[in-house]
Amino acid sequence: MTTRRVRLLCLRHGESENVVAGAAGALPLAELTANGQTQAAEAAELLRAEGITRIYASTALRARQTAEIIAHVLGPAEVVTLPGLVEMGVGGLEGATDPATRARTAEVLRAWIVDGRLDEAVADGEDGHAVAARVVAALASIATAHPGETVALVGHVGSLTVGLSALCGLGRQVWGAPLPHAVPFPVEWDGRSWRCPSWPGLLQER
Template identity: 75%
Template sequence: MLCLRHAESENVTAGAAGALPSARLTAKGRLQAAEAARRVIGEGTTRIYASTAVRARQTADIMARTLGVDVVPLQDLVEVHVGRAEGAVDPATRARTAAVLRSWIVEGDLGEAVADGEDGHAVTARVAAALTSIAAEHAGETVAVIGHVASLTTGLSALCGLGRQVWGAPLPHAVPFLVEWDGRAWQCPSWPSGTAAQEVTGAAGS
């Protein structure tokens, strides 16, 4: 399985918090998505799964045209919902969001939430369910999964036991990385940070 964050989008350049399902790719983001497709063109990708958010679907559609595969939208891959803080750009909301994500990923405290949004239990459960379902359906195949920085990091951190190893290394836009499932445990052999991938170790139980 090749996972990646969507390409650069309007909500990211605006610094807006939340799921923001209608935010579109920027011109730079469209170029990033095309480059992501070129990176994996020799991997034999058979399908692309993507969050239902517009920015993820646009990333997937651009990649799919190059790779010649179908795109399947999955609601469970969407970004973290932050309730009444959705779309906020103020420093206090950004600081609270960072603190909550640190609590989930580094401390393993999934009970925290931004405003009245999702807690870490909800995010982890839905992302893990989506990835497990995809892996089970495509055993022995290579598929691409396009998600979002907070929800994808939270889910993979829990599945692969990454925690502190990936804190401070946010997923860059549209950089595919390998995630493996052997039927018993998940492995995240590397984690992209900037333009290079850092080696990580760890696995979660079944």
């Protein structure tokens, strides 16, 4: 009998131009830096022996570039993009680099992740309900499509953290430990519930 257990090896994209610039928002055209390309190649080596059958990525360029570098190393793995995995939107403040926008973005993320106040939003951007719902839906679609398999997923620090917090009840446990660039970590679906057994730099396997 084929097990329904699905293993997702999730990671944030490699370092990108928007991160270096401190720019807020989804920024779909921001590219990987040279350092980000190296990080993606290093992540691929970590994933080489995992038996990955497909690689999912946000539609943002930096996530697609990360996934394509990984796919090049792994060989047969196909890259599929999912709009639901994009970074949180901040509306009219998209691309802003001022300290006030950065502070407000951090404040909203804390409200979502730690306090569960999903009605909050940065300016006229997405609220936490919208971000969590689309990421959860994307992960559910992946799990449905890959019973018994291991797949990789390239996402973004904000949206991925919010979505996984909703699925695994992480919340306060992961606040203060933002996902590093291109470090894979496991997320599991057993056919009934989700499990996030570890978080880079914070949670130990349990």
